[in-house]
Amino acid sequence: MVDYSVNGSVAVLMVNNPPVNALGHAVRVGLKTGIERGAKDSRVRSIIIIGKGQTFPAGADIREFGKPSKEPWLTAVGNLIKTCSKPVVAAIHGTCLGGGLEIALFSHYRIAVSSARVGFPEVTLGLLPGAGGSQRLSRLTGLPVAMEMISSGRHVPARKAKEYGIIDEIVSGDLLKTALKFAQEVQSRPFKDRCLRYKVVPNADRVEEYASAALTQVKKKYKGFEAPVACVQAVRSSAELSYEEGMKRERDLFLQLGQSGQAKAQQYAFFAERAVTKWQMPGGSYKTAKPLPVRSTAVIGAGTMGSGIAVCLLSAGLPVYLLEQNEKFLQSGVKLIESIMAGSVKLGKVSMETAKRAATLLKPTLSYDDIKDVDLVIEAVFENLDIKKEVFSKLDKICKPSAILCTNTSTIDINRISSATSRPEKVVGTHFFAPAYHMKLLENIYGTKTSPEAVATVMKLGKTINKVPVLVKSCHGFLANRMNAPFSSEAIFLVEEGASPQEVDQVNEDFGMPMGPFKVRDLSGIDISWRINREVAKVLGTSITKETRFLGGNRYCGLNDDFYDKGRYGRKTGKGWYLYEKVGGKTAVADPEAEEIINSYRQSRGIVKRKITPQEIFERQFYSAINEGFRILEEGICNMPEEIDISWIYGFSYPKYRGGPMFYASQIGLQRVYDRICHYHETCPYSIHWVPNRLLKKLAENNVPFTQWANHVSKSKM
Numbered sequence: 001m002v003d004y005s006v007n008g009s010v011a012v013l014m015v016n017n018p019p020v021n022a023l024g025h026a027v028r029v030g031l032k033t034g035i036e037r038g039a040k041d042s043r044v045r046s047i048i049i050i051g052k053g054q055t056f057p058a059g060a061d062i063r064e065f066g067k068p069s070k071e072p073w074l075t076a077v078g079n080l081i082k083t084c085s086k087p088v089v090a091a092i093h094g095t096c097l098g099g100g101l102e103i104a105l106f107s108h109y110r111i112a113v114s115s116a117r118v119g120f121p122e123v124t125l126g127l128l129p130g131a132g133g134s135q136r137l138s139r140l141t142g143l144p145v146a147m148e149m150i151s152s153g154r155h156v157p158a159r160k161a162k163e164y165g166i167i168d169e170i171v172s173g174d175l176l177k178t179a180l181k182f183a184q185e186v187q188s189r190p191f192k193d194r195c196l197r198y199k200v201v202p203n204a205d206r207v208e209e210y211a212s213a214a215l216t217q218v219k220k221k222y223k224g225f226e227a228p229v230a231c232v233q234a235v236r237s238s239a240e241l242s243y244e245e246g247m248k249r250e251r252d253l254f255l256q257l258g259q260s261g262q263a264k265a266q267q268y269a270f271f272a273e274r275a276v277t278k279w280q281m282p283g284g285s286y287k288t289a290k291p292l293p294v295r296s297t298a299v300i301g302a303g304t305m306g307s308g309i310a311v312c313l314l315s316a317g318l319p320v321y322l323l324e325q326n327e328k329f330l331q332s333g334v335k336l337i338e339s340i341m342a343g344s345v346k347l348g349k350v351s352m353e354t355a356k357r358a359a360t361l362l363k364p365t366l367s368y369d370d371i372k373d374v375d376l377v378i379e380a381v382f383e384n385l386d387i388k389k390e391v392f393s394k395l396d397k398i399c400k401p402s403a404i405l406c407t408n409t410s411t412i413d414i415n416r417i418s419s420a421t422s423r424p425e426k427v428v429g430t431h432f433f434a435p436a437y438h439m440k441l442l443e444n445i446y447g448t449k450t451s452p453e454a455v456a457t458v459m460k461l462g463k464t465i466n467k468v469p470v471l472v473k474s475c476h477g478f479l480a481n482r483m484n485a486p487f488s489s490e491a492i493f494l495v496e497e498g499a500s501p502q503e504v505d506q507v508n509e510d511f512g513m514p515m516g517p518f519k520v521r522d523l524s525g526i527d528i529s530w531r532i533n534r535e536v537a538k539v540l541g542t543s544i545t546k547e548t549r550f551l552g553g554n555r556y557c558g559l560n561d562d563f564y565d566k567g568r569y570g571r572k573t574g575k576g577w578y579l580y581e582k583v584g585g586k587t588a589v590a591d592p593e594a595e596e597i598i599n600s601y602r603q604s605r606g607i608v609k610r611k612i613t614p615q616e617i618f619e620r621q622f623y624s625a626i627n628e629g630f631r632i633l634e635e636g637i638c639n640m641p642e643e644i645d646i647s648w649i650y651g652f653s654y655p656k657y658r659g660g661p662m663f664y665a666s667q668i669g670l671q672r673v674y675d676r677i678c679h680y681h682e683t684c685p686y687s688i689h690w691v692p693n694r695l696l697k698k699l700a701e702n703n704v705p706f707t708q709w710a711n712h713v714s715k716s717k718m
């Protein structure tokens with residue numbers, strides 16, 4: 001795992017643990033042995049630590065977390081480096097992260113290639129640097145940078161790291177050759193004072209000021225997360241305590257976090273995010289299917305979604321034809337794209353260069369002829385089957401045979417859309433979440449005839465445009481919206497029965513959702529849900545009236561319609577479930593007029609308002625969604641619970657520190673979840689979503705551990 005060799009007077013410790021040279025037990029043993037050997041080796045006057053392959057160690061081996069830790073610990077290896085009688089040089093390329101940066105900071109010198117990145121991403125795993133990183137980094141960079149770097153987990157590019165004092169030299173050419181030269185040069189220099197623990201923390205007397213600014217920021221930016229706060233506290237202790245006491249403080253905080261449910265959930269989410277890249281479908285998988293090259297694209301429809309999708313493609317450097325049916329709509333789409341880009345530059349999310357390049361890559365057009373040679377088209381027109389079929393029939397006639405035809409439908413079965421073409425194997429769903437340029441989930445959907453090649457292409461596209469792609473099988477509503485349906489229906493039923501929108505939102509926000517369901521409705525537009533309900537009714541061959549209490553055999557609540565009738569569409573009209581400071585305002589306050597609408601709705605239907613507990617609000621929303629999640633698994637719409645959890649984290653901003661609804665259910669205990677679902681099935685009998693799922697029942701009865709749920713998923717689609 002660590003190869004030892006001697007080149008002239010320099011020992012080279014080459015870490016060889018692909019893919020990311022994680023500092024697992026064998027690597028730690030190898031480094032310890034290597035340093036001891038180098039120290040004793042009479043030929044050797046300095047030592048290099050370097051990574052083989054793509055990177056310097058990118059951190060501790062996360063797979064070892066939660067298991068009994070085996071000596072030597074990282075701190076012990078680091079102490080050996082620190083006290084080595086010969087200077088140690090960390091030669092960095094790729095990603096020097098977490099434990100990797102700890103090793104580099106224990107070393108006496110750090111050189112890096114300009115493409116390298118360094119950072120302490122432990123916070124993203126619910127932890128903090130646990131081998132003294134919080135004590136050493138602040139001695140190099142000062143408190144504000146250390147607090148920001150460690151609490152954000154940001155990867156810092158090598159040149160910036162040099163500015164901060166983390167890297168001594170940026171080098172070019174062959175890293176090992178340059179490192180050998182560097183290691184020879186330092187042999188004649190005194191190096192004991194290079195040990196960071198003897199340095200003083202710059203401006204330590206201002207620690208209170210820095211810490212309080214950092215805490216205010218992290219509490220706002222990472223609301224609900226425990227680790228960022230602990231990161232600031234650990235760095236703070238580097239200025240307030242002696243080095244030894246600071247190390248102990250860091251250790252205590254590390255152990256506290258390690259035992260928290262948040263760390264467990266965040267580490268689960270880390271692996272879940274990687275697991276979903278290993279997609280499978282009938283006839284193909286990530287291993288067997290090859291993506292087609294995508295060098296040019298078109299987006300059909302320049303509305304909010306289409307323009308947002310175009311921004312994603314343009315930001316990744318892809319040329320985009322933006323196609324609309326008339327000049328007015330086209331120009332409004334172009335304006336929207338320009339304003340999103342300008343906003344992103346202002347927020348520092350996109351560089352000025354990228355924005356300028358995007359402007360040259362955007363080709364607005366009214367003609368289908370212009371898109372005949374593009375590699376991939378994304379349709380983002382109104383959510384109506386007839387309109388979508390018309391678009392796909394045109395695309396089928398005009399686009400080159402190899403083009404991949406994608407639809408941004410959020411609910412319609414892909415098979416119904418692809419039936420309008422002569423090439424259903426090229427048709428695939430690419431469902432973006434609003435706002436498309438911001439939300440990271442890309443729900444890719446395959447129909448019965450979609451080819452694995454088309455799927456491979458959109459899975460790769462997702463990565464290219466910096467999204468998290470999750471593959472699901474087509475059905476009405478797919479994965480995310482299918483689970484969201486009971487979740488948001490229950491929110492309205494709860495208000496119908498007696499809760500206030502504020503109470504429902506509060507429960508959701510206390511749990512960690514960034515916005516409650518009524519604030520979300522006001523944001524997305526009450527008129528939109530009104531229209532969707534009419535579309536659903538149309539598909540079911542019925543219509544919605546004031547008397548409608550059931551739709552498609554399911555309970556229906558007309559409260560949304562009453563708000564619509566009063567012209568209260570949400571933020572866009574300055575009032576909806578809440579009152580806003582102005583049209584398009586963002587500050588939601590409770591509104592007596594809204595309360596009046598709710599009260600008269602209840603009265604007109606003879607509903608006697610009852611007190612509803614926060615626990616019931618929580619269970620009715622989340623457990624109904626979980627029940628649907630098991631149905632989705634049972635039907636084989638997705639392959640594993642990880643796909644559901646990642647969809648919620650990146651599609652609905654579900655708090656990552658809770659892992660996702662399915663992971664959360666496993667933590668509560670499936671039997672309890674099942675029992676409560678049975679309870680609501682009895683007490684809320686008119687909603688199909690409360691019919692207890694058989695797979696859930698089976699897993700609960702047999703006490704099947706979370707890691708084995710996927711083995712019980714329907715294999716019918718494989």
Ligand SMILES: CCC/C=C/C(=O)SCCNC(=O)CCNC(=O)[C@H](O)C(C)(C)COP(=O)([O-])OP(=O)([O-])OC[C@H]1O[C@@H](n2cnc3c(N)ncnc32)[C@H](O)[C@@H]1OP(=O)([O-])[O-]
Nearest residue numbers: 020022058059060061062063074097098099121130131274
């Ligand atoms: C007391 C000391 C405390 C120290 C704490 C720490 O250091 S905490 C750690 C601090 N460090 C971090 O948090 C860094 C975490 N890692 C990353 O951020 C990224 O992996 C990357 C930027 C290094 C490379 O991105 P990329 O897109 O090129 O690649 P990719 O992301 O697709 O990963 C490829 C494969 O490697 C696997 N794997 C990766 N890292 C680890 C690991 N540490 N361990 C184990 N496995 C790991 C990953 O699961 C995947 O496996 P699969 O699915 O193929 O079987």
